[in-house]
Amino acid sequence: MDIVTIVQILDSTLRLATPLLFACLAGIISERAGIFDIGLEGKLLIAAFFSAAYAHYSGSAWIGLGAGVLASVVFSLFHGIASITFRGNQLISGVAINFLASGMTVVIAQSWFRQGGRTPSLTGDQRFPSLDLPGAEAVQGVPVIGQIYGEILTDHGILVYVGLLCVPLTWYVLYRTRFGLRLRAVGENPAAVDTAGVSVVRMRYAAIVIAGVLCGIGGAYLSTSLAAGFVREMSAGRGFIALAAMIFAKWRPWQGLGAVLLFGMLEAIANRFPNLDLGFITLPSQFMTALPYILTVIILAGFVGKAIPPRAGGEPYVKER
């Protein structure tokens, strides 16, 4: 594999990892607060649709982003009403949200655009512009740095950088702020938070709204930056890969970045080499596609570093003595 190929794959990795990153951080925030979120996929999808639709109507990717985030937050609130207010099963609610998104996007898209469940192609300002990092041009000749900074890191849609910035931000919020302390506590022992005079319900709603916003940005990136418009089922399981990445990272943001980069790279490799010839074995692209899931099962099985979820995760909080 020559250097150009590697650079290209890493370049592609960064793009493909970005929607995973947003969803993964969303999952981390939500699950750290004790709300299991298998509806990441649905939120990505609904956000992707509304972003593309409103970017098309308004001519501005930013307005599209707003619409996508709003849609994703609304879905988050459904999840909240079911699993926080009515103490329903968070997993079932998540499943329902995924189906709701899958059905709604096509039904609405068909009704609005009559193009078989897709939006018209987006052009110009309807999509996010690429951002050339300062000095990227200048360092292109320099070995290593030139390739990393001048070729891999630069010239991506602006949301790629937003995503990367969200990693330290999430870390800081979780571990260095009052909000983060309470959020983590609410996922470990909500009773402790409740008796400390902090509303568990409010904390959990705050967490899922943030998760909604992050998924919303991820979805907007999918349809208005990575692609140029919405097509049905365009999230294509990315929400679940993000879920896998979250488990892989054991619910920690920096490790989450690592996991999505790994999974993004697997996708990039599968795109580049439908049949990856390793000399002694040829791996079909299907294997690469399945690899994130296989790796996650191995992690879940606890053979390689046990993944312990937040202790109060999945359980509705019922006040008791």
Place this chain on the structure above:
Amino acid sequence: MKLTRKFLGATAVLALTTGAALADPALIYDMGGKFDRSFNEMAFTGATRWAEETGGEFRDIELQSEAQREQAIRRFAESGYNPVVMTGFSMATPLEVVAADYPDTTFVIIDGVVDLPNVRSVIFSEQEGSYLVGLLAGMATETDNVSFVGGMDVPLIRAFACGYAQGAVAANEEVNVIVNYTGTTPAAWNDPVRGSEITAAQISQGSDVVFAAAGGTGVGVLQRAVDDGILSIGVDSNQNYLHPGQVLTSMMKRVDNAVYSAFESGPGMETGLHVMDLAAGGVGWADDEHNAELISDEMRAAVSSAQEAIAAGELAVHDYRSDSSCPISVE
């Protein structure tokens, strides 16, 4: 028992008469959907043209899943639509079964062959059209690298690739042809993101003209080409308008004509194998106001002489499907 029989019998009759008036034509799109800007959309265009010209009505349906193929064909046949036209080679197997059950209905399959008396099988000489656009690509490239993004990796798509490669090399012996396919399942027809990433990879390998024969996936290919400032070539329908001035040309596969002619001829049409080649106007290249600036007179002359040679049988473009091989590797 008698009552049941009467009741069920009555409803069965009802079923046959619900829906539209008898003998309206119907159209079934393959996965990828009616608005894939490509293959299926071409079929829709043909049907619409027929409807507009004749004032007739037709019914159409998009498949959401592999498993629905047989039901879709049956549904139209059962309700008395005639002829029933369908696009895509994947329809061949289910059609074989259903066509036998409805001998009074005429079926048309595009891109597939079903050997039954009530089926018209329409196939195209994609390699010939691809040769022409390959020729243009070979002349347009400045890096001596052109590329191809196929949809599902099947002999049909390899025939596109093979024709394209032959054309490109014919124009410029130095040209290197980079070939990739999106996948091995029908999902490959509808994955613009993957199409875009594959194109990005090809661009990093030096390609400056990319030909997408990948249905809906091609939208992503063309978009990436525009984003990165290289030329692209559309497929099936005329896609020049998608990005005016940036799409070199489109390899036209006149599915619209096939559908139009089937609708036009009606149930009594001549069945059997119909080959739509360059000579018959089945395939060709798009030359319009959107790409006028990109096509030099020299290019136009080269293409038209090749076109004449092929039509006259003087120039044989190798068909990958004939021996599962290609003089230029399209693996």
Place this chain on the structure above:
Amino acid sequence: MSSKRMPKWADVLLVPILSLIIAFALSALVILAIGEDPVRAMRLMITGALGSTYGWGYTLYFTTNFLLTGLGVSIAFQARLFNIGGEGQALIGGLGVALVCLFIPWPHWSLAIIAAIAASAIFGAVWAAIPAYLQAKRGSHIVITTIMFNFIAFSLMNYMLSHVLRPPTSMDPATARFDNVLRLPRLHDILAPMGIDFSRAGPANVMLFVALLACVLAYFLMWRTRLGFEIRAFGKSEPAAHYAGISGVKIIMVAMLISGALSGMMAVNSVMGGPQRLVMNAVEGAGFIGIAVALMGRSHPIGIIAPALLFGFLFQGGSELALETTIPREMIIIIQALVIMFTGALDNMVRTPLETLFALMRRRT
């Protein structure tokens, strides 16, 4: 607590029916919002799914799928295991059916169906066994592992169909058609000797009766056998089951194996009974609809029959809808989502006011 506050019939019937009504009402709003007429839509669905033996043939065909996947989800639910992997188990079950039908020259369909049922059940059970084992022995969350296994199954089938099982001459990622001897008798063939004229087209076949039989057998399993007793006890209280000497590992394994086997068996219908060859995505989401069916049927083997029929109707009616209106087929996914939401996650929203109502009524009398 719930059982004390409400009569059993209300719990079993009223709550799911009310949830269903809410789900339907919201779906009607969606239909209105996209500028269509919900009443007309409903009428079209009824004519399309139930107005002819042709429609019935498909409705019952889909019902068969949902009976088996719904039953699979139910058995796991009874052991408090959320087997979200019915889709993957059914996909792999289809592989079992295809192998049995393609590579063994059966003299008669009746032998082949037995072998196919066995093979699909084994394949489905094996696919459920790994998540089950990981849950039982390593405590890995079964919901997450079964989701992962759905995707792995999808990739595996994708590979098998495009690289291994596809006949060399075919471009379609599907197996060859099975021998005509293996064609399962359809309702047309079964009812014709009784003098009933049933549409030849509908693919509903003997598997419908197998599925119904499976429901009855599952009822006996759950309510008349020791194993059923143990599964239900484990599902209600894990520590209590341990106290009673019921092995958690055994129950998790057995319940998931049965669940996977039932989901896998669904493939006999959708592969051998339908297109008579294995195509991509032969399951068409039936594994997920099984969740809705189980939730509505309160995970009761007999209780799921009505919701399975309902979803069979929706599935068939929905495809007719797409033909006659601008409402896409995906409308039924919305209905499915709402049913799951209201009968599963928002159960308390429906239940709590009802309980209050019953309490008020009781106080008055």
Place this chain on the structure above:
Amino acid sequence: MVAEVTGGAAAKAAPAIELRGISKAFGPVQANKDINIKVNKGTIHGIIGENGAGKSTMMSILYGFYKADSGEILIDGKPTQITDSQAAISAGIGMVFQHFKLVENFTVLENVILGAEDSERLMPSLNRARKLLTELAAEYELNVDPDALIETLSVGHQQRVEILKALYREANILILDEPTGVLTPAEADHLFRILRGLKEQGKTIILITHKLREIMDVTDEVSVMRRGEMVATVNTAETSPTELAELMVGRKVLLEVEKTPAKPGEVVLSARGLKVVDEFGVERLRSIDLDIRAGEILGVAGVAGNGQSALLEALAGMAAATGEVKMNGEPLDLTLKHSDAGTRRERGVSHVHEDRHRCGLILDFMAWENIAFGYHNAPEYNKNKLLMDNHAILEDAKGKFERFDVRPPNPMLTAESFSGGNQQKIVLAREIERNPDLLLVGQPTRGVDIGAIEFIHKQLIALRDQGKAILLVSVELDEILSLSDRIVVMFDGRIMGERDPETTNAQDLGLMMAGMTGDVA
């Protein structure tokens, strides 16, 4: 000495807390009925009552967990609305719950500041808390490592963190709910020293307990609750344990159960070197030697959490153990690789689990199904190899309900629709009527009404008189003293010694429960 503190100026000022006419009902259950109480500033006020007397409901109302149906709360003489925990904290109330409300994988500091952080950034709060902790440690013997993770701390230390949390929030009124249930006597004494120190600083302390000794030792005043009502408030110095006990139960306590002397027979079960290590690697049982004979009740006394549960579960086949245990002379498989609770039943061991809600019953099952629970493999409950005989089980359940006076006598109801006492009777009927050689009984009368207690005690004696062996584990010393023929005391996973109930008393047992072995007979 105590009375001096109570009198004088403190008593005349407005009470720290006053409840007026507080009532709270949960459905048909009246948990609190017209509660009136005054707690004076700078005192330790005990609240005593049986399980289910309404103590905890009252405290939950005070801490904003429940809203009272009627009544009024006054803090420092001012009517105060306590709508949630935040309001309680603002009113200066700190609560130490029986089950600690700590985040296990947070540090002590993080737990202390949680919910009371000074600013959006954590650092300043953490630094301030660290300083305060050092001060408090010196002042009140409240020393804990501020950076230790909660899960690494002992129970006593965790409780100190709870107190520190309250003090960090500048609580003036500290409520402790059953604080010594999980403590050793030494730890409890330490706690009481802390409480006295806090009182001297002017804090008001409410101590909820059902242990008379603690009330007598540390409180200034005591209020007694019974069946949701506040029946009396008295000066501790002016009352006696007997009087309090009477007030608690509403009649003379039946300390003695009528029974004839035991006629011990053969050894039914003998254990040597029995050890249990739990899933976290903690040694729960440290080499127990034990013999139980036919026709006797062996009582196991001890503070909760000293290995009694592990002992029961090891013998019942619920927890793996090492060592040697013989049942009727035959060894038992303790590894549980070849046996479980079911095979143990086949060997003649029946088990009334100490937690009937979690283990003893399946609350969602119908009562008749619960009758077969654990014995569902028994031949009389099965028609053949495949099918159970539900009719036979139902008939059997009807008989059992009659003999054990279960009310209502309808086995078609779900188990959860029965009262605590009747649920326990269902469990006992199931386990006793299997005619076991050995009956393991944990906390037989926990959460059971007085009438049922008597009935249950009689049943246990009757089983003993049939020549069966009974191992009785209870945290109620009275129960142990009145039922047992021999008593062993457990502490920290060990047996501290054996006593004859005729010659021992609560003090003697209490010493051993605290781990003091000076006078082993």
